[in-house]
Amino acid sequence: MSGSVLPADPGTWVRGITVRQPWATCVLAGKSIENRPVHWPWRGWLLLHAGQRTERAPQRDPLVATTIRGRHLHTGVVLGIARLTGCHQDSVGAPPCSPWAQAGTWHLVLADVHELPLPVPFAYGQLGAWKPTQALVDQVRLQLPQLSPETTS
Numbered sequence: 001m002s003g004s005v006l007p008a009d010p011g012t013w014v015r016g017i018t019v020r021q022p023w024a025t026c027v028l029a030g031k032s033i034e035n036r037p038v039h040w041p042w043r044g045w046l047l048l049h050a051g052q053r054t055e056r057a058p059q060r061d062p063l064v065a066t067t068i069r070g071r072h073l074h075t076g077v078v079l080g081i082a083r084l085t086g087c088h089q090d091s092v093g094a095p096p097c098s099p100w101a102q103a104g105t106w107h108l109v110l111a112d113v114h115e116l117p118l119p120v121p122f123a124y125g126q127l128g129a130w131k132p133t134q135a136l137v138d139q140v141r142l143q144l145p146q147l148s149p150e151t152t153s
Contacts, residue, residue: 011131013149014045014081017108018125021073022059024050026100028080028115029067033098035105040087040129045147046110047132047140048080049125063099077119078140081147083112116143 019027019034027034027048052075058064086109090097101107120139124130141147 009131010134010137014047014132014137014147015042015084015129016047016049016078016125016132016136017084017129018049018051018127020051021054021075022064022068023055024048024079025071025073026064026067027082027110028113029071030113031067031100032110032113033100034108034110035100035102036087036108036127037105038128039106040084040108042129043084043086044149046082046084046129047078047136048082048113049078049122050075050119051125052076052123074119076121076123078116078122078136079119080113080115081140081144082110082114085109085111114144114147116140118143 017034023031023034050073054073054075059068087106088097088109089106090101090103096103097107120136120143122136
């Protein structure tokens with residue numbers, strides 16, 4: 001899809017999500033659920049941005065420790081992309097939908113995760129969905145030229 005004409009505003013087809021480490025690296029390594037305090041109605045591509053902070057306590061969790069073993073925990077960079085395909089909460093009394101799901105939170109369902117060969121420095125970020133600049137999307141597309149509104153994987 002590298003020859004396709006993209007919408008003038010990348011915010012119409014791609015958003016960013018900031019995830020603290022080690023969770024951002026866990027997403028790249030197969031964590032398909034990202035926990036958030038509020039429902040996200042938006043669906044589509046998300047730039048995976050590793051925030052400036054690294055949480056140390058989760059690194060002692062066996063699931064997290066095994067997932068990130070041998071991987072560098074980059075911060076302040078876009079690490080990859082994923083498609084947000086759904087958002088739900090587990091039913092009261094039901095088992096969690098994933099080992100990554102935290103009770104009482106909304107679970108963003110991520111698919112089609114692609115790690116960038118070279119992380120793209122980007123200091124901005126916020127916990128809600130944010131609209132990336134065209135310059136940032138262009139830097140990501142240099143490494144993943146197939147990324148466009150039409151791509152499904």
